[in-house]
Amino acid sequence: MSRAEQREATRRALLEEGRRRFASDGYHDVVLSEVASGAGVTKGAAYHHFGSKLGLFRAVVAEAQEELGARVAAEADRHEDLWEQLRAGCRAFLAAGTDASVSRILLVDAPTVLGWDEWRAMDEASSARHLKEALESLVAAGIVDEQPVEPLARLLSGAMNEAALWLARTGDEEALEQAAHALDRVLGGLRSGAA
Amino acid sequence: MSRAEQREATRRALLEEGRRRFASDGYHDVVLSEVASGAGVTKGAAYHHFGSKLGLFRAVVAEAQEELGARVAAEADRHEDLWEQLRAGCRAFLAAGTDASVSRILLVDAPTVLGWDEWRAMDEASSARHLKEALESLVAAGIVDEQPVEPLARLLSGAMNEAALWLARTGDEEALEQAAHALDRVLGGLRSGAA
DNA sequence: AGTTTCACATACCCTGGGTATGTGGAATTC
DNA sequence: GAATTCCACATACCCAGGGTATGTGAAACT
Numbered sequence: 001m002s003r004a005e006q007r008e009a010t011r012r013a014l015l016e017e018g019r020r021r022f023a024s025d026g027y028h029d030v031v032l033s034e035v036a037s038g039a040g041v042t043k044g045a046a047y048h049h050f051g052s053k054l055g056l057f058r059a060v061v062a063e064a065q066e067e068l069g070a071r072v073a074a075e076a077d078r079h080e081d082l083w084e085q086l087r088a089g090c091r092a093f094l095a096a097g098t099d100a101s102v103s104r105i106l107l108v109d110a111p112t113v114l115g116w117d118e119w120r121a122m123d124e125a126s127s128a129r130h131l132k133e134a135l136e137s138l139v140a141a142g143i144v145d146e147q148p149v150e151p152l153a154r155l156l157s158g159a160m161n162e163a164a165l166w167l168a169r170t171g172d173e174e175a176l177e178q179a180a181h182a183l184d185r186v187l188g189g190l191r192s193g194a195a
Numbered sequence: 196m197s198r199a200e201q202r203e204a205t206r207r208a209l210l211e212e213g214r215r216r217f218a219s220d221g222y223h224d225v226v227l228s229e230v231a232s233g234a235g236v237t238k239g240a241a242y243h244h245f246g247s248k249l250g251l252f253r254a255v256v257a258e259a260q261e262e263l264g265a266r267v268a269a270e271a272d273r274h275e276d277l278w279e280q281l282r283a284g285c286r287a288f289l290a291a292g293t294d295a296s297v298s299r300i301l302l303v304d305a306p307t308v309l310g311w312d313e314w315r316a317m318d319e320a321s322s323a324r325h326l327k328e329a330l331e332s333l334v335a336a337g338i339v340d341e342q343p344v345e346p347l348a349r350l351l352s353g354a355m356n357e358a359a360l361w362l363a364r365t366g367d368e369e370a371l372e373q374a375a376h377a378l379d380r381v382l383g384g385l386r387s388g389a390a
Numbered sequence: 391a392g393t394t395t396c397a398c399a400t401a402c403c404c405t406g407g408g409t410a411t412g413t414g415g416a417a418t419t420c
Numbered sequence: 421g422a423a424t425t426c427c428a429c430a431t432a433c434c435c436a437g438g439g440t441a442t443g444t445g446a447a448a449c450t
Contacts, residue, residue: 002416002417003415003416003417003426003427003428006416006428007427007428007429010428010429026307026310027307028223028307028308031405031406031407032406032407032408033406033407041428041429041430042429042430042431043407043408043430043431044428044429044430044431045428045429045430047407047408047409047429048427048428048429049428049429052407052408053406053407053408108306108307108311109307111303111307112221112222112223112303112304112306112307112308113307115221116303116360116364117364120364147376147377147380148373148376148377150373151358151361151370151373151374151376151377152377152380152381154357154358154361154374155354155355155357155358155374155377155378155381156354156381157357158353158354158355158356158357158358158360159350159351159353159354159357159381160350160353161353161357162349162350162352162353162354162356162357163346163349163350163353165311165353166346166349169311169312169315175346178343178345178346179346179349179350181342181343181346182342182343182346182347182350183350185342185347185384185385186347186350186351186354186381186384186385187384188384189380189381189382189383189384189385190380190381190384197447197448198395198396198397198446198447198448201397201447202396202397202398205397205398226436226437226438227437227438227439228437228438236398236399237398237399237400238399238400238438238439239397239398239399239400240397240398240399242398242438242439242440243396243397243398244397244398247438247439248437248438248439
């Protein structure tokens with residue numbers, strides 16, 4: 001194995017082991033040296049690659065964020081109708097929240113550990129941006145009334161984050177159906193001439 | 196000062212200094228011995244009263260939670276109409292989120308530090324319960340369609356938490372108005388025969 | 391007045407994040 | 421292909437800070 005390959009291999013091993021532990025134990029209870037030994041290396045390697053425990057966490061978050069964004073977008077893009085795209089995206093997000101490596105890392109720990117500002121910036125770069133764009137398209141198409149999209153997107157984003165956490169906890173198939181229904185209700189309020 | 200009075204005085208001093216620091220620096224960056232010295236005592240006193248750093252935080256959270264719940268309930272109770280009660284409560288919550296000792300402590304740190312389960316249990320005991328009760332009353336009055344109230348409450352709770360954080364960050368008078376409007380839209384979707 | 395109690399102070403322990411430095415083998419140079 | 425450089429890590433160490441064990445003096449009780 002060449003040096004570049006070797007480097008990439010340990011990097012990946014650290015990311016994966018880190019993700020596992022962050023998801024199951026939470027940021028604070030994760031010991032960096034244990035992540036390293038779990039990945040078959042030592043603390044030194046982790047610091048070489050990521051600079052700090054927070055650096056590793058940041059990298060894990062970024063990766064998980066991207067994956068989630070892609071997953072949601074993929075589900076949304078299966079529909080032609082703009083309104084259905086929004087619904088499908090939201091549902092995909094709720095379903096994804098069941099995964100601990102999403103909920104614990106992205107929704108619970110990330111805001112505190114990275115600070116709310118940085119977390120929001122990362123969120124903006126993926127899922128939140130999709131949501132905002134979807135809403136803007138709907139406004140442009142006249143399906144949703146003209147209005148500031150930003151606060152609306154925040155409200156919906158928050159609603160779905162919380163719902164996803166709730167589902168992750170009471171990981172029930174029925175609960176997911178209920179949440180999806182409730183979400184439809186809420187979204188319904190946005191349609192032109194609904195209220 | 197009697198011993199009981201003295202005890203209560205230091206307890207309060209620790210709670211208040213703790214609340215200040217947790218709000219401005221966040222749980223992790225708060226050093227317990229500094230909280231103590233800020234309150235005019237030593238670490239020993241803090242451990243005597245609260246058992247651990249987490250114990251102090253828990254006490255601070257409980258107090259802040261109660262205050263918030265009371266504030267929201269008070270605003271809601273100024274209205275006769277059930278629907279207006281819900282709206283007023285939500286608006287009061289949004290306004291309260293501007294306060295750092297609410298947003299940082301209750302919304303950002305508490306879920307991670309106490310763990311989501313414990314946080315949810317505490318939330319349930321105050322604001323979340325009020326929200327659920329309000330929704331149940333609305334359903335009973337036929338203003339909102341019959342449906343599972345639990346997931347709906349979670350969605351709304353999450354939406355308001357996130358909105359409050361957003362407001363705390365861009366602490367704008369106009370933003371608050373926008374958020375309140377967006378909230379009305381979303382709530383509007385719940386009324387019978389709206390969708 | 392003697393004894394007990396208890397609210398704290400003091401001194402110490404130890405985990406764990408961070409850093410500074412060493413090292414062996416791959417990549418490069420001549 | 422021997423010498424040199426480079427670099428991905430390992431090793432050894434530092435120290436901040438949460439937690440604990442024990443001491444102490446003044447109030448409360450007898």
